[in-house]
Amino acid sequence: MNGRPLEDFLDWEFLTAEDAFMLRARLPSGEELECDIERPEGMPMGLTLEPPRIRRCANHCDFCFVDGNPTGLRANLYIRDDDYRLSFRYGNFATLTNLKPKDEARIVEYRLSPLYVSVHATDPVVRRWLLRNPEAPAIVPQLARFAEQGIRFHTQVVLISGINDGAQLERTLGDLHGLGDAVLSVSVVPVALTEFSKHHLVAEPTAAQCRAALEAVERWAARAMAERGQPWVYGADDLYLQAGAPLPAAAWYGEFEQRENGVGAVRYLQTRIAQSAGRYGDWAGKRIAVTTGTAMGRLMPQVLTDLAAETGARFEIIALENDLFGASVTTAGLLPGAAFQRALADRHDLDLALLPAEAVNDDLLFTDDLDAHVLAERVPMEIRFSYDFADALAGGQAVGASAGVEP
Numbered sequence: 486m487n488g489r490p491l492e493d494f495l496d497w498e499f500l501t502a503e504d505a506f507m508l509r510a511r512l513p514s515g516e517e518l519e520c521d522i523e524r525p526e527g528m529p530m531g532l533t534l535e536p537p538r539i540r541r542c543a544n545h546c547d548f549c550f551v552d553g554n555p556t557g558l559r560a561n562l563y564i565r566d567d568d569y570r571l572s573f574r575y576g577n578f579a580t581l582t583n584l585k586p587k588d589e590a591r592i593v594e595y596r597l598s599p600l601y602v603s604v605h606a607t608d609p610v611v612r613r614w615l616l617r618n619p620e621a622p623a624i625v626p627q628l629a630r631f632a633e634q635g636i637r638f639h640t641q642v643v644l645i646s647g648i649n650d651g652a653q654l655e656r657t658l659g660d661l662h663g664l665g666d667a668v669l670s671v672s673v674v675p676v677a678l679t680e681f682s683k684h685h686l687v688a689e690p691t692a693a694q695c696r697a698a699l700e701a702v703e704r705w706a707a708r709a710m711a712e713r714g715q716p717w718v719y720g721a722d723d724l725y726l727q728a729g730a731p732l733p734a735a736a737w738y739g740e741f742e743q744r745e746n747g748v749g750a751v752r753y754l755q756t757r758i759a760q761s762a763g764r765y766g767d768w769a770g771k772r773i774a775v776t777t778g779t780a781m782g783r784l785m786p787q788v789l790t791d792l793a794a795e796t797g798a799r800f801e802i803i804a805l806e807n808d809l810f811g812a813s814v815t816t817a818g819l820l821p822g823a824a825f826q827r828a829l830a831d832r833h834d835l836d837l838a839l840l841p842a843e844a845v846n847d848d849l850l851f852t853d854d855l856d857a858h859v860l861a862e863r864v865p866m867e868i869r870f871s872y873d874f875a876d877a878l879a880g881g882q883a884v885g886a887s888a889g890v891e892p
């Protein structure tokens with residue numbers, strides 16, 4: 486592209502952003518093509534790229550949910566991703582421990598901002614221990630270098646009992662606060678382990694530790710409110726649940742920046758459901774599946790209680806693992822179409838399945854290129870895309886011609 490080789494979708498998008506460019510390509514036959522391309526602004530090229538080859542993670546966290554998978558699953562579920570490109574594009578958290586100088590240069594050149602960064606602890610020794618990576622660079626100087634170039638961050642701290650809570654959490658919040666406007670938000674998320682996790686090495690925070698973490702969050706949030714007019718640091722919904730504390734009101738979360746990370750997700754969805762009250766059709770008695778990624782799966786029950794009361798429907802949560810990008814990718818937006826197909830193909834007992842609208846692009850293609858219309862023909866129930874349930878159940882459109890139910 487204009488004489489530069491294309492490495493991935495980022496090069497493609499940034500280098501084709503101009504309205505005129507030169508594309509040189511070698512076809513599978515070996516034939517070389519050179520195209521002088523001009524296109525009106527905003528007109529798509531009509532070209533689909535293969536899903537990117539995922540950057541592998543250089544860490545070996547004891548709390549990694551990939552290790553927390555049982556044996557015998559599809560091979561891709563054991564991929565550990567740590568990819569700054571997915572961080573920028575999809576809000577997937579990355580540790581930035583596997584960046585090469587070339588990657589750092591790209592982040593600055595393409596202004597990949599904001600990035601979503603797993604900080605966990607700013608003390609370099611504690612962070613290296615948590616990531617099980619003695620090579621991990623110190624995060625504060627690394628973020629500061631990017632900040633000088635105008636890159637901004639949403640950050641998270643995954644809270645581990647006795648390791649990065651207490652005084653370490655205090656230090657982490659202080660250091661991130663010290664980076665000023667470059668850190669747009671911080672979330673504190675209690676670690677979630679499975680029965681297969683390394684429980685002898687890592688433990689979920691107790692209710693008392695969650696309450697202590699919430700106190701630290703609230704103290705720093707009060708300071709940020711006074712200085713910046715917004716809380717800046719947020720406890721994940723799970724932190725409140727485990728601490729036995731009530732969730733803050735919806736207004737606390739501002740733009741719900743870390744909603745996909747389970748921060749304010751419950752309040753966001755409850756708000757959207759309430760806003761549509763009275764506009765739902767008659768879903769009484771219908772059986773509706775809510776498909777989502779594993780990040781949101783645990784928070785859904787409280788939201789669906791509200792929705793069931795509004796609609797009279799019976800809901801079932803289906804939390805899907807991502808077998809295209811790996812189980813460490815937990816956001817609903819990156820789930821491949823094949824995962825939905827596998828989960829729904831034999832579910833003749835369902836009347837409707839709600840799918841996350843973030844999982845398809847404008848052409849209704851999933852990340853694995855499956856067309857939603859094709860999916861609709863392969864599953865026995867009606868499917869609808871939804872950002873917040875309310876949009877789909879209060880007048881949403883069915884995808885494809887699958888026999889289904891209309892309210």
Ligand code: SF4
Pocket residue numbers: 542543544545546548549550551565566567580616813
């Ligand atoms: S938790 Fe994330 S950073 Fe840690 S090993 Fe797993 S994929 Fe890598």
